Amino acid sequence: MALSTQMVQTCNVVFDNEPFPMDATLHDVATRAKLDERDATLMVNVRSCLQRCNFVNKVYARVCALKNxxxxxxxxxxxxxxxxxxxxxxxxxxxxxxxxxxxxxxxxxxxxxxxxxxxxxxxxxxxxxxxxxxxxxxxxxxxxxxxxxxxxxxxxxxxxxxxxxxxxxxxxxxxxxxxxxxxxxxxxxxxxxxxxxxxxxxxxxxxxxxxxGRARAHAKKKQYKRGHATKNRSRDIDQIQDDLRAEKVTGKSTAFEEDEDLPGLGQFYCTPCGRHFIDAKTRDVHLKTKVHKRRLKDVAQKQYTQNEAMQGAGKGVETYKPARPKEIHDMDDL
Incomplete structure (x- = not known):
């Protein structure tokens, strides 16, 4: 309707944000568009479209009244x-x-x-x-x-x-x-x-x-599924390096007892990332991601454990000595 040059006047009536007379507008549309008014199915569909436009106009008219x-x-x-x-x-x-x-x-x-x-x-x-x-x-x-x-x-x-x-x-x-x-x-x-x-x-x-409310419920459901698809374990790089060494020695991946609170009962685990997955397919997809590869790079670049780094910096509890011993003055005894 909006693209027809013959229906500009009718289009202005239908989309004028004001309710319009249904029967007169329907007849005008049929006349200008040269529709067969004897086709009952066609006219019912056209009337249904005009009714929707008229309803929208009624809502917009209420909005304009409140705005004004x-x-x-x-x-x-x-x-x-x-x-x-x-x-x-x-x-x-x-x-x-x-x-x-x-x-x-x-x-x-x-x-x-x-x-x-x-x-x-x-x-x-x-x-x-x-x-x-x-x-x-x-x-x-x-x-x-x-x-x-x-x-x-x-x-x-x-x-x-x-x-x-x-x-x-x-x-x-x-x-x-x-x-x-x-x-x-x-x-x-x-x-x-x-x-x-x-x-x-x-x-x-x-x-x-x-x-x-439906949107909130849908978002909550998505968050539930996402939270149960994967679960992170709070493990630092030192612990991950120990797990990787153990896997290298034994030739087996880290195994966990079945746990209902973990995705996949805890049987699908990524050691470098410290994450449990719901199934093997999900874990395999994760292994191809940049997040996993970046984690592998971070683990490989850490050459020392945290304790070794602390000891190398002279900050161990047993070996720590102040850089400047406190000077003792005779006046301190007074």
Whole structure:
């Protein structure tokens, strides 16, 4: 549709971020594209596509309405949302300065009154900040703590407002449509709320935090598998050299008793790296990696054990002597 020169006017209606009349637009598309309206299957598919576009427009219209709604200190609902933002980010801290105070800077606002920071993105920026702080409280509090880093600090709230501005740019370019299509099944009022929540979750992803519980669970599962695929043993180079000498003398690799806490029951071990693997195939792949080869080089380059190096430097406990013996003066006895 967007590439057809005959449908420019219809395309502007469909992608105008405003809901459009379904039947009239469907007939216009069929007329301009010269579709056979008697083909029921074709028309059902075209209607389904237009319904999805119309649903996205309804969500975007709600977003535009929130963006164009200015924050007002005279609106109790707006004030309550602002207080909730503070309570979710700093639950154990009460502001001593009241509504107008420099303490708002602790959560990243620029001045004494946060209302001035909402001028560009309106109420939509506060709604998204509140969604982050309320639905992902632990992540939001952690992000707030990171924002107060002595060298990598950034204003938490203002940064969130800038991410909202970036979301608006994505919406204007229709780059988030595909994220909303799957919520267009019923297209009702509740579905619009669901689509709006989907945009809020994308906003959370823009902050660098996990966007959904499924994503966190999936990441946790991947970490579990990765942690059980390999396991490091805390062995220094001296111990590894002893193991390699023993393997060279016996002609056998280091053997371990079966241990359920180790990957592969502890039977697949890389001596230079001190790592257990879940199976022989995984270990063989590791033996071809640069990490393994670099470890072999480090072990080969260490010519002395730690004890030998200490003794060679004259720092052994038995042989240590101060470089300059303490001078004894007669005045020390006084």
């Amino acid at each position: 709604q200015a924050y007002s200190s005279l609106e109790p609902e707006h004030e309550e949302m602002l207080e909730q933002l503070w309570a979710n980010l700093k639950p154990d801290t009460r502001r001593e300065g009241g509504r107008i105070t420099k303490e708002w800077g602790e959560i990243g606002f620029q001045g004494t009154d946060p209302m001035s920071d909402f001028r560009g993105m309106g109420l939509f920026s506060l709604v998204q900040l509140n969604h982050f702080a309320k639905s992902y409280r632990i992540e939001a509090q952690h992000a707030l703590g990171e924002s107060n880093h002595p060298t990598r600090w950034y204003p938490f709230a203002v940064t969130g407002i800038n991410i909202t501005a970036f979301m608006i740019e994505l919406i204007d370019e229709r780059l988030l449509d595909v994220k909303l299509y799957r919520h267009a099944a019923n297209g009702g009022y509740d579905a619009v709320d669901t689509g709006l929540k989907q945009l809020h979750d994308i906003y959370v992803m823009g902050t660098g935090r996990s966007g959904s």
